[in-house]
Amino acid sequence: MTERNLRVAAAQMGPIGKGASKSAVVDRLITLLNLASEDNVELVVYPELTLTTFFPRWFVENENDIELESFFEANMPSPETEPLFSRAKELGIGFCLGYAELTKEGERYNTQILVDSHGEIVGKYRKVHLPGHEEHEPWRKFQHLERRYFQAGDSFPTWRTFGGIVGMAICNDRRWSETYRSLALGGAELILIGYNTPIHYAPDPSQDRLASFHSRLVMQSGAYQNGCYVIGVAKGGIEEGVESLSDSCIISPSGEILAEAKTDGDELIIADIDLDICKNYKQTIFDFARYRRPEAYKAITNQTGTIPPEEL
Numbered sequence: 001m002t003e004r005n006l007r008v009a010a011a012q013m014g015p016i017g018k019g020a021s022k023s024a025v026v027d028r029l030i031t032l033l034n035l036a037s038e039d040n041v042e043l044v045v046y047p048e049l050t051l052t053t054f055f056p057r058w059f060v061e062n063e064n065d066i067e068l069e070s071f072f073e074a075n076m077p078s079p080e081t082e083p084l085f086s087r088a089k090e091l092g093i094g095f096c097l098g099y100a101e102l103t104k105e106g107e108r109y110n111t112q113i114l115v116d117s118h119g120e121i122v123g124k125y126r127k128v129h130l131p132g133h134e135e136h137e138p139w140r141k142f143q144h145l146e147r148r149y150f151q152a153g154d155s156f157p158t159w160r161t162f163g164g165i166v167g168m169a170i171c172n173d174r175r176w177s178e179t180y181r182s183l184a185l186g187g188a189e190l191i192l193i194g195y196n197t198p199i200h201y202a203p204d205p206s207q208d209r210l211a212s213f214h215s216r217l218v219m220q221s222g223a224y225q226n227g228c229y230v231i232g233v234a235k236g237g238i239e240e241g242v243e244s245l246s247d248s249c250i251i252s253p254s255g256e257i258l259a260e261a262k263t264d265g266d267e268l269i270i271a272d273i274d275l276d277i278c279k280n281y282k283q284t285i286f287d288f289a290r291y292r293r294p295e296a297y298k299a300i301t302n303q304t305g306t307i308p309p310e311e312l
């Protein structure tokens, strides 16, 4: 069997305060990039909305509010992020970066880009599953207003790059089996997922103690059921008084964890992966072409909510 080896890293970030400048954040990203270079890493994955604090925790009435706008990027690279692109290119390292995107048409997305080792943006993904709520809900200890501040993306593209087929997903996407299956139907062998997961879940706090378990559960099963590597990368720790899950990890197509973060702060974890291992699963137990039965799965694309049998 051939080998398609890649040394990858998850660049977990600790908290980013509301007052932190983007340049200060980029300095932290470059510090992790330099560490990655010392270990000959080829691809570094940063978290969701890497450049700022997780601002959907605050309600802002006016969408043209200057502070709200300051969390978004109208250009990528921007003057503040350009040093990251330059340093990565200089080191010959690719990276994946999550940020809040403002398009020329004024649309706002929760976005992740994939940059190759020459500093070229080769892929862009816009978050499909936007969790939380649209309006201010004062009963919550903190808000989760992604549905107010972002439009939803509409597809799960994949790209031939880094010697394999790569796809991306963002945070809440990782809880939905459709995410991994859609990406795997596009051939994904490596799925890059940044996240910000507050440990307190206001609609059902009984889930709080399970935050770590659920995060691993979905990413490990997504990897195994689709014969993919998954890199899950957190912005964790206590940010503006809200504790978020760390637990960044790199998962193999067997579903096993290859590397995991030990801290709640800025930390680089590294793994050597062989993309040909995906075939062990994609060509056997999860041979889609042979075993999938889409004619039996019509409900998955024909309906969103549940349609139970009529009550007797």
Ligand code: CDT
Pocket: 048, 131, 132, 144, 170, 171, 172, 173, 175, 195, 196, 197, 198, 201
């Ligand atoms: N960022 C993000 O998508 N976070 C959600 C939090 C739970 S829903 C309020 C997540 O799925 O981790």
